[in-house]
Amino acid sequence: MEIQRTVKEMYYRVDPKFKYKVLKAPGGETFKFCYQCGTCTATCPVARFTDIFRPNKIIHLAKLGIRNVTYSDAVWLCVNCYSCTERCPQGVKVADVMRLLKNLAVEDGYIPEFSKEFMKNILNTGFVYSIPSSRISKRVTLGLPPPPQPKLADLKKLGEMVKISELIE
Amino acid sequence: MVNMRYALYLGCLIPFREMNYEISTRRVAKDIGIEICDMGDANCCGLPIDSVNHEMMTLLAARNLCLAENMELDIMTLCNGCTGVLMKVNKKLKADRELRKKVNHQLSSIGMEFQGKIKVKHFAQILADIDVDILKKFIIKPLHSLTIAGYIGCHIFRPSEFMEVKNPENPSLLDDLIKLTGAKSVRYVDEYQCCGFVEGAIEPQIPLFLAREKLRNAKKAGADAMVTICPSCHQVLDSNQRRAERKFSEIYDLPILHYPQLLGLAMGISHEELGFNELRVKPAKLLEYLMEV
Numbered sequence: 001m002e003i004q005r006t007v008k009e010m011y012y013r014v015d016p017k018f019k020y021k022v023l024k025a026p027g028g029e030t031f032k033f034c035y036q037c038g039t040c041t042a043t044c045p046v047a048r049f050t051d052i053f054r055p056n057k058i059i060h061l062a063k064l065g066i067r068n069v070t071y072s073d074a075v076w077l078c079v080n081c082y083s084c085t086e087r088c089p090q091g092v093k094v095a096d097v098m099r100l101l102k103n104l105a106v107e108d109g110y111i112p113e114f115s116k117e118f119m120k121n122i123l124n125t126g127f128v129y130s131i132p133s134s135r136i137s138k139r140v141t142l143g144l145p146p147p148p149q150p151k152l153a154d155l156k157k158l159g160e161m162v163k164i165s166e167l168i169e
Numbered sequence: 170m171v172n173m174r175y176a177l178y179l180g181c182l183i184p185f186r187e188m189n190y191e192i193s194t195r196r197v198a199k200d201i202g203i204e205i206c207d208m209g210d211a212n213c214c215g216l217p218i219d220s221v222n223h224e225m226m227t228l229l230a231a232r233n234l235c236l237a238e239n240m241e242l243d244i245m246t247l248c249n250g251c252t253g254v255l256m257k258v259n260k261k262l263k264a265d266r267e268l269r270k271k272v273n274h275q276l277s278s279i280g281m282e283f284q285g286k287i288k289v290k291h292f293a294q295i296l297a298d299i300d301v302d303i304l305k306k307f308i309i310k311p312l313h314s315l316t317i318a319g320y321i322g323c324h325i326f327r328p329s330e331f332m333e334v335k336n337p338e339n340p341s342l343l344d345d346l347i348k349l350t351g352a353k354s355v356r357y358v359d360e361y362q363c364c365g366f367v368e369g370a371i372e373p374q375i376p377l378f379l380a381r382e383k384l385r386n387a388k389k390a391g392a393d394a395m396v397t398i399c400p401s402c403h404q405v406l407d408s409n410q411r412r413a414e415r416k417f418s419e420i421y422d423l424p425i426l427h428y429p430q431l432l433g434l435a436m437g438i439s440h441e442e443l444g445f446n447e448l449r450v451k452p453a454k455l456l457e458y459l460m461e462v
């Protein structure tokens with residue numbers, strides 16, 4: 001991913017209603033309590049090793065309605081470790097907000113290739129990775145029982161319920 | 170023997186990439202008396218696509234929960250990520266009637282219904298809930314001479330709101346389990362910081378940096394080996410260790426064991442039976458050392 005590029009493009013479109021959208025969605029309710037202390041960023045393992053990702057800045061931009069924050073690759077750097085949620089003095093569920101911003105980006109048609117692939121793999125195999133047949137035969141060699149074989153028709157139907165194919169096309 | 174039965178939920182990584190974790194768990198569980206029933210129809214827990222669509226994640230998790238309900242068994246998980254997702258969705262669906270109604274409507278399309286009959290527990294949590302004195306009876310070869318650095322991971326205790334941890338700044342779960350084997354458990358800097366596994370798909374360098382910190386700090390603290398309870402953490406620390414060594418021109422050579430492998434050794438089970446051969450960082454020195462003492 002070209003992270004540098006998208007961060008520059010972050011400061012484009014302003015949508016004053018964007019914050020309401022975040023507040024209304026499951027996981028976004030607490031984001032208005034942020035007072036920019038930076039504790040989340042201080043505890044974030046990703047922020048420690050890259051300058052591009054700062055959870056408090058992302059929350060700030062989202063509050064201002066700078067919509068492009070969700071199209072940036074930066075938000076996808078969050079590894080969902082919940083350290084921030086655990087330590088935020090204001091009770092902001094930071095990790096859930098990051099997740100929600102990613103969801104909103106996907107709704108707008110921005111989805112990273114790897115996520116697309118994950119979703120497709122789940123629908124096609126039931127697992128998030130495609131499984132080489134050598135691994136299955138290895139299980140036999142090691143004396144392990146056959147791996148689970150999820151009913152793919154079930155998964156397809158569940159996908160249809162939330163119109164998942166529209167999101168990953 | 171403790172006489173328990175669980176539906177084993179394996180997830181995606183363990184059955185194909187971390188088979189040694191599965192082998193050692195099955196072996197150890199058998200001796201302790203935890204009967205394992207396989208969930209032949211289980212799908213991905215949903216976590217990897219939570220960032221794509223929260224609703225789809227909920228449905229995938231709910232389907233797994235329904236499968237276990239049909240088996241009338243509580244779920245045993247081995248992966249922190251799966252534990253977090255299944256536990257959270259299970260609790261949310263039990264508590265939130267509206268959500269449950271909506272999800273059940275969606276599940277009816279595949280002939281399933283969430284009833285809220287079961288619990289989800291990680292193998293480590295199951296062990297921790299068994300009376301220590303009962304577990305101690307299984308320890309016939311205590312590992313007194315070993316110093317172990319536990320790496321607990323994230324989703325098993327964060328967010329503490331859902332994971333019912335008494336002290337989220339200092340969770341003792343893995344610490345206590347290491348002490349059970351007779352080994353010494355050491356503390357080290359960054360022991361509660363994420364392994365960064367998911368970052369591998371976006372910025373593969375970051376997990377290497379994170380691994381480096383932990384490996385260095387654990388070694389500095391005098392650890393002979395590290396112990397994990399999650400396949401993702403294990404991938405970063407074990408499978409990626411050589412890559413980190415090359416990147417930083419450093420040598421760590423620190424074996425990373427799955428907790429049941431450590432427990433198995435203390436229970437007198439041979440290392441071959443515990444899948445030690447499958448580890449990337451070869452624990453040869455560790456095993457030699459154990460033979461000597």
Ligand code: SF4
Pocket residue numbers: 033034035036037038039040041055056059087088089090091092094
């Ligand atoms: S820790 Fe909480 S209040 Fe502080 S900047 Fe982060 S989200 Fe805002």
Ligand code: SF4
Pocket residue numbers: 040043044045046047055077078079080081082083084085094095098
């Ligand atoms: S959940 Fe995301 S933002 Fe929060 S500390 Fe972890 S990586 Fe950083």
